[in-house]
Amino acid sequence: xxxxxxxxxxxxxxxxxxxxxxxxxxxxxxxxxxxxxxxxxxxxxxxxxxxxxxxxxxxxxxxxxxxxxxxxxxxxxxxxxxxxxxxxxxxxxxxxxxxxxxxxxxxxxxxxxxxxxxxxxxxxxxxxxxxxxxxxxxxxxxxxxxxxxxxxxxxxxxxxxxxxxxxxxxxxxxxxxxxxxxxxxxxxxxxxxxxxxxxxxxxxxxxxxxxxxxxxxxxxxxxxxxxxxxxxxxxxxxxxxxxxxxxxxxxxxxxxxxxxxxxxxxxxxxxxxxxxxxxxxxxxxxxxxxxxxxxxxxxxxxxxxxxxxxxxxxxxxxxxxxxxxxxxxxxxxxxxxxxxxxxxxxxxxxxxxxxxxxxxxxxxxxxxxxxxxxxxxxxxxxxxxxxxxxxxxxxxxxxxxxxxxxxxxxxxxxxxxxxxxxxxxxxxxxxxxxxxxxxxxxxxxxxxxxxxxxxxxxxxxxxxxxxxxxxxxxxxxxxxxxxxxxxxxxxxxxxxxxxxxxxxxxxxxxxxxxxxxxxxxxxxxxxxxxxxxxxxxxxxxxxxxxxxxxxxxxxxxxxxxxxxxxxxxxxxxxxxxxxxxxxxxxxxxxxxxxxxxxxxxxxxxxxxxxxxxxxxxxxxxxxxxxxxxxxxxxxxxxxxxxxxxxxxxxxxxxxxxxxxxxxxxxxxxxxxxxxxxxxxxxxxxxxxxxxxxxxxxxxxxxxxxxxxxxxxxxxxxxxx
DNA sequence: AATTCTGAACTTTTT
DNA sequence: GTTCAGAATT
Numbered sequence: 001x002x003x004x005x006x007x008x009x010x011x012x013x014x015x016x017x018x019x020x021x022x023x024x025x026x027x028x029x030x031x032x033x034x035x036x037x038x039x040x041x042x043x044x045x046x047x048x049x050x051x052x053x054x055x056x057x058x059x060x061x062x063x064x065x066x067x068x069x070x071x072x073x074x075x076x077x078x079x080x081x082x083x084x085x086x087x088x089x090x091x092x093x094x095x096x097x098x099x100x101x102x103x104x105x106x107x108x109x110x111x112x113x114x115x116x117x118x119x120x121x122x123x124x125x126x127x128x129x130x131x132x133x134x135x136x137x138x139x140x141x142x143x144x145x146x147x148x149x150x151x152x153x154x155x156x157x158x159x160x161x162x163x164x165x166x167x168x169x170x171x172x173x174x175x176x177x178x179x180x181x182x183x184x185x186x187x188x189x190x191x192x193x194x195x196x197x198x199x200x201x202x203x204x205x206x207x208x209x210x211x212x213x214x215x216x217x218x219x220x221x222x223x224x225x226x227x228x229x230x231x232x233x234x235x236x237x238x239x240x241x242x243x244x245x246x247x248x249x250x251x252x253x254x255x256x257x258x259x260x261x262x263x264x265x266x267x268x269x270x271x272x273x274x275x276x277x278x279x280x281x282x283x284x285x286x287x288x289x290x291x292x293x294x295x296x297x298x299x300x301x302x303x304x305x306x307x308x309x310x311x312x313x314x315x316x317x318x319x320x321x322x323x324x325x326x327x328x329x330x331x332x333x334x335x336x337x338x339x340x341x342x343x344x345x346x347x348x349x350x351x352x353x354x355x356x357x358x359x360x361x362x363x364x365x366x367x368x369x370x371x372x373x374x375x376x377x378x379x380x381x382x383x384x385x386x387x388x389x390x391x392x393x394x395x396x397x398x399x400x401x402x403x404x405x406x407x408x409x410x411x412x413x414x415x416x417x418x419x420x421x422x423x424x425x426x427x428x429x430x431x432x433x434x435x436x437x438x439x440x441x442x443x444x445x446x447x448x449x450x451x452x453x454x455x456x457x458x459x460x461x462x463x464x465x466x467x468x469x470x471x472x473x474x475x476x477x478x479x480x481x482x483x484x485x486x487x488x489x490x491x492x493x494x495x496x497x498x499x500x501x502x503x504x505x506x507x508x509x510x511x512x513x514x515x516x517x518x519x520x521x522x523x524x525x526x527x528x529x530x531x532x533x534x535x536x537x538x539x540x541x542x543x544x545x546x547x548x549x550x551x552x553x554x555x556x557x558x559x560x561x562x563x564x565x566x567x568x569x570x571x572x573x574x575x576x577x578x579x580x581x582x583x584x585x586x587x588x589x590x591x592x593x594x595x596x597x598x599x600x601x602x603x604x605x606x607x608x609x610x611x612x613x614x615x616x617x618x619x620x621x622x623x624x625x626x627x628x629x630x631x632x633x634x635x636x637x638x639x640x641x642x643x644x645x646x647x648x649x650x651x652x653x654x655x656x657x658x659x660x661x662x663x664x665x666x667x668x669x670x671x672x673x674x675x676x677x678x679x680x681x682x683x684x685x686x687x688x689x690x691x692x693x694x695x696x697x698x699x700x701x702x703x704x705x706x707x708x709x710x711x712x713x714x715x716x717x718x719x720x
Numbered sequence: 721a722a723t724t725c726t727g728a729a730c731t732t733t734t735t
Numbered sequence: 736g737t738t739c740a741g742a743a744t745t
Contacts, residue, residue, distance in 0.1 A: 066734065094735045118735080191735045226734095259733065358731050363736085380733095414721095421721065533735060553732050575731055591732080614730065615736040 009047050009080060013040075020279045021045045023246065025054065025217070027239075027273035029224070029266060030248040033310045034295070034597035035286030035559065042222055042248055043073055046088075047080040049218055057087035061216040061238060064092055065223050067534045069557075073222070086518075089216070093231050095533055097194040101201075102529075107208065108201045111187040113402045113525055116532035120386065121407050122146060122190045128410070129179055132433060140175065148172045149179055153192035154228045154260040156199065186406050186438065195230050202237045213240020224249030224269070228260035232268065243273050251306050252299050255553060255591050257583070266306060284310045284597075286559050288317025291603050294629045295596045301628060302586045310597075317601055319635040322626065325608040328361075328567075332368035335564050335606065339374060339547055342562050342602065349375060351561040353548040355595050357573035360613070361566065362549050369547070379550035384536030389491060389501040390508055394531055396481040399462050400469050401524050404438035416490035419454040428455070461485065474523040475513035482509070552595045563599035565592070568607040569620035592625045605629070676717045 010018060017037055020030045021044045032038035046062060049055035064070045070091045078085060089096055098116065101108050117125065126142045126149075152162065159177035164170045183189065189197065202209045219239055221227070224247035227235070239245050247269055254263040269275060284292055292310045299305070321338075325331035339352055354365055362378050369376045384390060392415055398408035414420040432442035443459050446452045465484055469477045482488050482505050491498040491505070515530070517523035548560070552573075567573055573592070578584030596603060607622050677683045 092735065116735090119733095194735085256733075258731085360730075360737090417721070419721090535735080551732065572731095577731065587732095612736075 009044055009051065013037075013044070014283055016279060016281050016283070017041050017044075020248075020281065021048055023279070025244055027243055027245045027269070027275050028247070029269055029275050029278040030246070030281060031278040031306055031308055032248050032250055032281045033284060033308050034250065034253065034594070035284040036281035036310070037285060038222075038248055038250075038281065039069075039072065039076070041281065042220060043076040043080065045246065046073075046077055046218075046220065047083075050083060051081050055218045057084050059215060059217045060088045060090070060220070061096070061218070062088065062090040062220045063096060063222065063235070064090075065226055067092055067095065068537065069222055070095065092533070093234070094191055094194050097198040097234075098529055098533060100198045101189070101194060102525075104198075104201055104208065107205055108197050109184075110189070110197070111402070113187065115188045115398055115402065115405055115408075116194065116529055117183075117188050117190045117407065118386075118532050118535070119146075119191070120391070121188075121532075124410070125182065125186075125188075125407055126175075126179060128406075128429075129175070129182055132429065133175070133178060135171070135175065140171065145172065145175055145179075149176050150190070150192045151260065152176065153190075153196045154230050156196065156230045156233055158196075186404065187402065188405065188407065192230070195234060199230060199234045199237065202234070209237060209240065212238055213242060217242055217244055218246070219244060220246045220248070222248055225251050225254040225263050225266055226256050226261045227265050229262055229265070232262070232265045236272065239273075245269065245273055250308075252302070252308065252590055253556065253594050255556065255587060255594060257587050278306060280308055282308055282310055284312045286600055287312065287597060288314055288601055290316045290319060290633050291596060291599050294320055294603070294633050295593055297630050297633075298589060298596065298625060298628045299593045302589055303582075320629065320633050321602070321604045321637055322634045323604065323606045323637045324622065325606060326610065328364045328608045328611040329368070331566060331606050331608040332364040335365065335566065335604070336368045336372045336374060338564070338604065339562075340372070347561050347602075349545045349547045352563070353550065353555060353558070353560040353598065354564045354566055355550060355552045355555050355598065356566050357552060357575055357591070358567075359551060361572075364612075365549055365566070375544060375546035377544070377546040377548055379548065379554050384504070384507070385531045386535050387501070387504055389487065389504055390531075392487055393478065393482055393485075393505060393508055394528065396462075396465065396485045396487070397478065397524065398528060399440075400466050400477065400481065401528060403440040403462055403466070406432075406439045409439050409443075412485070413458060416486040418458060418486075420458060424455065469524075473513075474515055474517070474527055475509055477524060478509050478512040552591050555598050556594050559598055559600055561600050562602035562604070563595070564604040564606060565595045566606045567611070568605050568623035568626050569611065570623055571618070571620050572611070572613075573623055574625070589625065589628075592623075605634075676719055678717055 010021065013021060014037075017040070020028065020041050023045070030038075030041065032041065042062070046055075046060055049060070050057060062070075062073060064073065074085055074090050077083060077090075089099070091099070101110060101114070102112075105112050105114065123142055123146055126145050127137070130137055130140060130142060130145070152159075159173050159180060162173045162176070164173060183193065202212070216238055219235065221235060226249070235245060247266075249266060251263050251266050254261060257263070270278070287295075287310075289312050292312055293316075296309050323331070323334050325334055335354055339349065342352060343349060356362065356365075359380055362380075366376070366378065385394070392412055395408040395411040398405045399412070403409070410425065413425060428439055428442050428446070431446070432439045435442060435445075440459075440462075443455050446455050461484070465481055468480055468484070472480060487505065488502065491501045494501070512527060515523070515527050517526045519526070552565075565573075570576075574585055574588035578588050605626055607620075607626065609619060611618050611620060675683060676686060
């Protein structure tokens with residue numbers, strides 16, 4: 001090698017990328033636009049720090065949001081420099097906090113074997129708690145309680161720090177406290193708890209804090225715009241007085257406010273860490289110029305941006321195609337037809353994506369794809385570790401690790417059915433509450449009777465599993481549990497779904513066989529943690545050339561040669577739930593920005609004039625986001641099945657341009673989108689309809705009264 | 721204890 | 736329109 005390694009590393013970086021990679025040992029905020037080489041900058045910086053000797057592997061802390069991103073960083077890094085990956089802390093916030101808490105479980109007041117509750121587990125625990133406290137699920141929906149708890153944890157707030165003026169919130173706080181107490185009793189942590197607990201340990205323990213902030217001289221964060229308040233506070237503690245935080249993010253791609261992400265952290269970082277000015281990566285290596293122009297013009301309408309303009313030297317490329325279908329079915333057929341054409345032109349199906357705002361939209365697309373015989377793949381839905389058979393097997397494994405795990409016990413106490421019914425379980429819970437012991441101990445001490453005999457057999461089964469598992473490898477343990485618990489027999493007897501579930505269970509054994517534990521004596525515990533922290537990819541069918549269907553959210557970070565952004569209608573995208581406030585609308589716009597910037601060469605925007613939603617036809621108007629794309633960048637494609645011109649001329653004027661007459665139903669002179677006035681409710685707009693003629697019911701959005709269904713037989717409406 | 725029935729929900733998602 | 740959970744039924 002004739003040149004120093006660091007020079008090779010830096011080859012091919014543009015000026016701004018180079019500035020970011022070789023940033024001195026102080027904090028930075030890198031505003032990395034879509035397709036600007038963000039991951040490359042991040043990994044190259046770590047490689048550069050290591051190969052120039054500025055940092056040792058043990059001194060690097062790199063945080064991502066997904067396991068996939070963490071893995072990619074590790075893989076790319078080890079391709080760049082010879083590095084001891086084990087010494088570096090590269091992982092997700094949750095993965096790293098788990099690692100931290102395993103090491104310091106004593107300081108954290110956790111058992112060495114603490115288990116991690118995923119979202120499902122957490123919900124189950126909350127439901128159980130509500131029942132035991134005799135709190136009505138009507139008044140306190142488990143989902144709402146869950147959101148309250150997680151929201152507060154993500155803001156760093158414990159129940160005892162909260163206060164309320166109303167009885168309802170006071171009850172929520174009470175439930176929060178009871179929930180935490182229950183988790184403590186069972187030795188389990190939910191996702192937010194991993195963060196909060198390690199934050200608290202660091203805050204309370206100066207020596208520990210000192211140790212870590214001395215150790216991690218270089219902290220790097222990916223997707224910084226997605227951090228919540230607690231994560232930011234955790235990073236600040238880790239950074240300590242060195243305050244050396246290298247954050248990469250894009251405020252224009254912040255689309256996770258609904259789960260606590262706070263874009264404000266980006267501005268906060270600038271002042272908290274005295275960063276004068278962000279480094280802007282604005283050169284885009286992905287999309288053609290027209291696509292970027294559209295994205296820039298759209299996002300410019302948002303307020304309070306840090307500011308950024310994407311550019312490319314790749315040329316303008318093709319115009320953006322706009323297609324206004326007259327129904328969701330027509331939209332889907334258009335997309336399928338177009339995809340076929342693109343395939344003939346040389347695009348791989350796998351290089352095309354159909355994006356939509358909400359999962360429900362996939363149905364019409366799926367239907368059209370099946371009809372056309374085009375292979376496709378839908379992202380979303382259950383992932384590997386979320387499947388019931390996998391969760392059952394894991395519950396048995398948890399009992400092997402710790403029989404006092406109530407969640408696990410309740411999950412499988414009667415799976416497969418072994419004569420322990422709801423009544424028995426109820427009695428067991430009563431006993432455990434009275435004696436203040438975990439369910440397991442109550443079950444061990446259960447007295448005589450028929451149900452006690454069944455309970456006794458279950459206790460024996462678990463004890464037997466525990467005994468037999470000693471000295472076995474992880475894979476053998478998993479295999480033992482599946483066979484001996486009766487799960488295998490149960491699924492073998494299931495004609496309908498058994499086969500697939502058995503295959504998944506075998507896959508679980510494979511996963512265990514391939515699992516590398518840091519500490520082999522803790523293999524089971526580590527495996528269970530990994531299973532909770534990584535639900536598994538939406539694993540792709542390897543090698544199949546299939547068109548990709550996914551929500552805009554799950555498309556973030558991906559790119560495709562051709563992208564269809566579908567369902568561009570008011571109420572859908574932007575979603576109606578975000579109409580209320582400007583913040584919500586701006587997040588929707590960022591979402592659109594993310595959608596647009598996924599495309600390399602071809603971008604299609606599609607919408608429909610009628611759409612089935614919740615089992616009802618809706619007649620939405622085209623999304624404002626379509627109109628925010630400069631018209632000169634668009635080529636409007638006309639519908640292949642446009643109604644004949646003379647009929648088109650007959651359509652009602654208020655239906656807007658292009659509304660096919662066939663959709664203007666007979667609603668006694670009224671139409672969707674029309675303004676009307678009512679003697680009592682004032683003025684409003686017809687937004688939906690059922691039935692026809694004098695029998696029709698109209699849904700009207702009144703300025704004062706909001707949405708109302710009115711029966712045309714009774715309501716006196718006058719057109720405005 | 722298993723099966724069928726009813727009704728409520730229904731935006732986005734990772735850990 | 737569909738799914739999912741919990742209630743009601745057998």
